[in-house]
Amino acid sequence: xxxxxxxxxxxxxxxxxxxxxxxxxxxxxxxxxxxxxxxxxxxxxxxxxxxxxxxxxxxxxxxxxxxxxxxxxxxxxxxxxxxxxxxxxxxxxxxxxxxxxxxxxxxxxxxxxxxxxxxxxxxxxxxxxxxxxxxxxxxxxxxxxxxxxxxxxxxxxxxxxxxxxxxxxxxxxxxxxxxxxxxxxxxxxxxxxxxxxxxxxxxxxxxxxxxxxxxxxxxxxxxxxxxxxxxxxxxxxxxxxxxx
Numbered sequence: 001x002x003x004x005x006x007x008x009x010x011x012x013x014x015x016x017x018x019x020x021x022x023x024x025x026x027x028x029x030x031x032x033x034x035x036x037x038x039x040x041x042x043x044x045x046x047x048x049x050x051x052x053x054x055x056x057x058x059x060x061x062x063x064x065x066x067x068x069x070x071x072x073x074x075x076x077x078x079x080x081x082x083x084x085x086x087x088x089x090x091x092x093x094x095x096x097x098x099x100x101x102x103x104x105x106x107x108x109x110x111x112x113x114x115x116x117x118x119x120x121x122x123x124x125x126x127x128x129x130x131x132x133x134x135x136x137x138x139x140x141x142x143x144x145x146x147x148x149x150x151x152x153x154x155x156x157x158x159x160x161x162x163x164x165x166x167x168x169x170x171x172x173x174x175x176x177x178x179x180x181x182x183x184x185x186x187x188x189x190x191x192x193x194x195x196x197x198x199x200x201x202x203x204x205x206x207x208x209x210x211x212x213x214x215x216x217x218x219x220x221x222x223x224x225x226x227x228x229x230x231x232x233x234x235x236x237x238x239x240x241x242x243x244x
Contacts, residue, residue, distance in 0.1 A: 002205045003171075003174060003202070003205060003206070003211075004201065004202060004204060004205050005054050005201055005202070006203075008054070008196070008201055009054070009058055011180065011184075012055075012058050012060055014181060014184050014185065015035055015192075018184055018185060019033045019187070020033050020034060020192060021033065021035070022034070022036075022037055022060045024061070024063055024093055024134075025063065025155045025157060026155070032190070033190050034190075034192070035191075035192040035193075035194055036162070036166070036191075036192070036193045036194070037055075037061075037062040037063070037196065038062060038063050038065065038157060038193070038194065038195050039051060039064045039065065039195070039196055040097050040136055040138065040197060041064055041066050041067065041073075041097060042070075042097070042138065042197065042199065043072040043073075043199060044072065044073075044198075044199050045072075045073045045084075046083060047198045047199050047201070048064055048066075048083065048198045049086050049087060050198065050201075051196075051198035052064065052086065052090040052092050052198075053090055055090065055092070056091055061091045061092055061093070062092050062196075063093045063094075063095050063157075064092055064094055064095065065094075065095040065096060065097035065136040065157070066094055066096065066124065067097045068097075068120045068124050069099050069120075075124060075127040081127060084127065084128050088130070094124070094128050094130070094132060095132060095135060095157070096117065096120055096132050096135045096136075096154075097135075097136055097137075097138050098120060098136070098138060099137075099138040099139070100137065100141060100144060101138075101139075107143075108143060110147045113149065114149055114151045117135050117154060118151055118153070118154060121133070121135065132154075133153060133154055133155060135151065135154050135156055135157065136158065137157075144158065145158060148160045157193075162193050163193070167183060167188075167189035167191065167193065168192075168194075169183060169192070169193070170194075170195040171200065172197065173208075174197075174208045174211065175208075180194065199211075199215070217244070220243050221243055224238075224243055
C-alpha cells in the first residue's frame with residue numbers, strides 16, 4: 001500500500017465493502033462490525049488538517065490525538081488553533097496525545113501519570129473549546145501498555161479493550177506492521193482499531209527519506225514566513241533565495 005491519499009481512499013472503500021462502519025471510542029458498541037480510525041499528530045498539525053478534509057470527502061470520521069507538549073506546534077497559537085477548529089468542523093474529534101517522557105519524575109507512578117493526563121486534557125479542552133475525553137500515548141513504555149490505565153472521564157485508547165477486543169494495526173514509521181488490506185478482506189475480525197499518521201500521506205508517493213527531508217526543509221520556509229510577520233522588511237535582511 002502506497003502512502004497517498006488515493007490509496008488511503010481505496011483502503012476506506014475496502015472497509016465499507018467488507019461491512020465495517022466507522023466508529024469512535026464510545027459509539028463502537030452500537031455497531032456490529034466497526035473500525036475506529038485514529039490519527040496521532042506527532043509533529044505536523046497542518047498535515048492533520050489535510051487528512052481531516054480528505055476523510056470528510058470520503059464520508060468518514062476519525063479521532064485526532066494532539067500533543068499538548070509538542071516541540072513542533074503550539075495548540076494555543078493562532079495558526080494551530082485554527083487548524084484544530086478546521087479538524088473539528090470536518091466532523092472529527094480531538095483527543096489528547098500524551099507523552100509520558102515529559103514527566104520523568106513520575107516513572108512507574110501510574111496514579112501520578114493518570115493525574116497528569118487529566119490535567120493536560122483539561123488544558124487542551126480550553127484550546128479546542130470542548131471537553132477532551134480520550135487519550136492516546138505517545139511512544140508508550142511497556143509499563144504504560146501493561147497498566148491498562150483507568151482515568152475518570154477519559155477513555156484510554158491503549159486500554160485492554162482496544163487491544164484485545166479489537167484487532168489493532170498501525171502505519172508507524174511509515175510502515176504497516178501487518179498487511180492491513182488483507183486483514184480487512186479476511187473479515188476475520190469484527191472490530192478494527194487502525195492508527196494512521198497523516199504526516200506520511202501526500203497526493204503522490206514519497207519515500208521515507210524524501211518525506212522527512214521535505215518536512216525538515218519546509219520548516220525553514222515556515223520560519224521565514226513567521227519572521228516576515230514580525231520583522232519589517234525581512235527581505236532586505238535575508239532574501240528568500242537564501243533559505244536552505
